[in-house]
Amino acid sequence: MIQKNRLGNSALEVSQIGLGCMSLGTNEHNARDIVKRALELGVNYFDTADLYDLGENEKIVGNALRGQRDNVILATKAGNRWIPGQDGWEWDPSKKHIHSAIKDSLHRLKTDYIDLYQLHGGTIEDPTDETIDAFEELKKEGLIREYGISSIRPNVIKRFIENSSIISVMMQFSMLDNRPEEWLELFQTHNVGIIARGPLAKGLLSDEWNEKLKTKYAGKGYMDYSDKDLSEILPKLKDIIGDRSLEAAAFHYCLSQPSVAAVIPGASSIEQLEANVRAIQKYEFSIGEMKQLQGLLKQTVYKEHRQ
Incomplete structure (x- = not known):
């Protein structure tokens, strides 16, 4: 079975690998099969958002989890408001909209409570006190168990950590995007958990890395790495981990940080899901390997939204 970790200072215990449900698509039969298999494999953390497919993703996830509600940690997000007749979504972190x-x-989702309700973004200009009040009221009403935010903006994250009772921050985190490491002390001090999205760096940190370099990333870089950087560093990463999968190394690089409770790669097929679960179960970093990896990787930092 998959190990579970406590999320922040809450009573929520999430599987080390969750399912990012955005990748399920709109084929309900296929999505239901993936969710069912995830449950069989020991995944208990499912993350969706009202933004995904105009709410259809939440409907699909709700149907797929029917009869399993007490066995899962169900997370969704809010803050983006769809206005009929207009193109796209409008950011709205107001109390009225969140309620x-x-x-x-x-x-x-066909449920009467959400385990983890997350603000889906955030700016420094937001009425943060009002947003926090909204989440606290929902918690008192029993409509949510805990709340967090999904953001990569340091100024927004810091404001919520210091002024609210959030238990988690979802943020992009991988070996090729290690910006969150700059802020790990803040998370640890306040006992706030990290949910790492994008741990495979869009497939670059997978055993298909060579194919990705030749196709999707031909002539292109990723984050602070140029295509030349990637062509040099990825083979070196593979040399360090030997015959173990690059996916496993990618997941456990994130999970080796004490604040990281779970990684949430997506899965659009049962085969992809099973490969992810195998990877999470078959790896441990030695201290020497971690030092080798850290010596090889660039230390990236957030250049914006710092004040």
């Missing part, structure tokens, strides 16, 4: 959005999500 309205939770009702719609509960209906689509």
Whole structure:
């Protein structure tokens, strides 16, 4: 079975690998099979958002988890408001919208509570006190168990950590995007957990890395790495981990940080899901390997949204 970790200072215990449900698509039969298999494999953390497929993703996840509600940690997000007749979504972190959005999500997910409700973004200009009040009220009403934010903006993250009772921050984190490492002390001091999205760096940190370099990333870079950097560093990463999968190394690089409770790669097929679960179960870093990896990787930092 998959190890579980406590999320921040809460009572929520999430599987080390969750399922990022955005990748499930709109084929409900296929999505239901993936969710069912995830449950069989020991995944208990499922993450969706009202933004995904205009709410259809929440409906699909709710149907797929029918009869399993007490066995899972169900997370969704709010803050983006769809206005009929307009193109796209409008950012709205107001109390009024959050109180309205939770009702719609509960209906689509076919549940009467959300385990982890997350603000899906955030700017420094937001009425943060109002947003925090909204989440605290939902918690008192029993509509949510805990709340967190999904953001990569340091100024937003710091404001919420210091002024609210959030238990988690979802942020992009991988060996090729290790920006969160700069802020690990803040997370540890306040006992806030990290949910790492994008741990495979869009497939570059997988055993298909060579093919990715020749096709999707031909002539292109990723984050602070040029295509030349990638062509040099990825083979070296593979040399360090030997015959173990690069996916396993990628997942456990994130999980080796005490604040990281879970990684949430997506899976659009059962085969991909099973490969991810195998990877999470078959790896341990030695101290020497970690030092080798850290010596090889660039230390990236957030250049914006710092004040």
